[in-house]
Amino acid sequence: MTEILRVENLKKSYDGFLAVNGVSFSVEQGELKALIGPNGAGKSTCFNMLMGQLKPTEGDVWFDGEKITGKLPREVWRRGVGRTFQITGTYQSMTVIENVQMALMSHHGKLFSIQPRAWKLYREEAFEFLETVSMQDQADRPCSILAYGDLKRLELAIALTHRPRLLLMDEPTAGMAPSARVELMQLVADIVRDQGVSVLFTEHDMDVVFAHAHHIMVLNRGELIADGNATEVRNNPQVQEVYLGGGTLFKEAEDA
Numbered sequence: 001m002t003e004i005l006r007v008e009n010l011k012k013s014y015d016g017f018l019a020v021n022g023v024s025f026s027v028e029q030g031e032l033k034a035l036i037g038p039n040g041a042g043k044s045t046c047f048n049m050l051m052g053q054l055k056p057t058e059g060d061v062w063f064d065g066e067k068i069t070g071k072l073p074r075e076v077w078r079r080g081v082g083r084t085f086q087i088t089g090t091y092q093s094m095t096v097i098e099n100v101q102m103a104l105m106s107h108h109g110k111l112f113s114i115q116p117r118a119w120k121l122y123r124e125e126a127f128e129f130l131e132t133v134s135m136q137d138q139a140d141r142p143c144s145i146l147a148y149g150d151l152k153r154l155e156l157a158i159a160l161t162h163r164p165r166l167l168l169m170d171e172p173t174a175g176m177a178p179s180a181r182v183e184l185m186q187l188v189a190d191i192v193r194d195q196g197v198s199v200l201f202t203e204h205d206m207d208v209v210f211a212h213a214h215h216i217m218v219l220n221r222g223e224l225i226a227d228g229n230a231t232e233v234r235n236n237p238q239v240q241e242v243y244l245g246g247g248t249l250f251k252e253a254e255d256a
């Protein structure tokens, strides 16, 4: 397998407080990897450093062999790192397909096209992305009336228009009903399998994590305490200690 992302000794200090303290890991091409940890463990801080929103205090990030530490978010994005957020970022006044077309215009450098027929641009291509997330039947619906789970799928389609080789997903299932969560992550897992894209995601729902992630990393108080497959992580004494009553936390995943 080819390594697509490598993080070495990443640190972030907020006024002397080490929110991320010497984190090192890698993500392989075609890997679906989870970053979990209790509230305040440093997951978002880590993500923001990978994507360039935050400058690390120390350490380095390599993407596809190139050092990207300290690069601006748009430079990281141009190299093939996409991101989805906890709060969806679609244009509510536009239809589903127009949102995807807009993303494609941006991808092709034609976002500010003054062509009168701009809305005919990339419609077919946009439709294909909607098919990837099974939303082709909703192409002409306004985003403002979409169910929350559909908005999340649309957001995924939009992120894919930039053909990321690595997609960072920050709590992709936040705010969703449990059954819809597993469904969304199944879709992500299918895309990883079919397209060979790598996905690194943070998540609080352990059922989602243990059902889909190939590998799981556990962050606690800024430090990585585990990085392995579901069984290794579940049996890690430090992880069990962090998730007090770990037996119940992991129970459903074990039963699955």
Ligand SMILES: Nc1ncnc2c1ncn2[C@@H]1O[C@H](COP(=O)(O)OP(=O)(O)OP(=O)(O)O)[C@@H](O)[C@H]1O
Pocket (backbone or CB within 6 Å): 014, 019, 037, 038, 039, 040, 041, 042, 043, 044, 045, 046
């Ligand atoms: N801008 C900031 N200034 C000071 N401290 C911060 C800042 N951002 C985060 N922190 C602190 O850094 C630590 C890590 O926060 P972070 O948001 O990365 O954790 P998290 O694992 O993403 O948490 P959650 O699961 O609640 O989103 C926390 O103690 C938080 O209070």
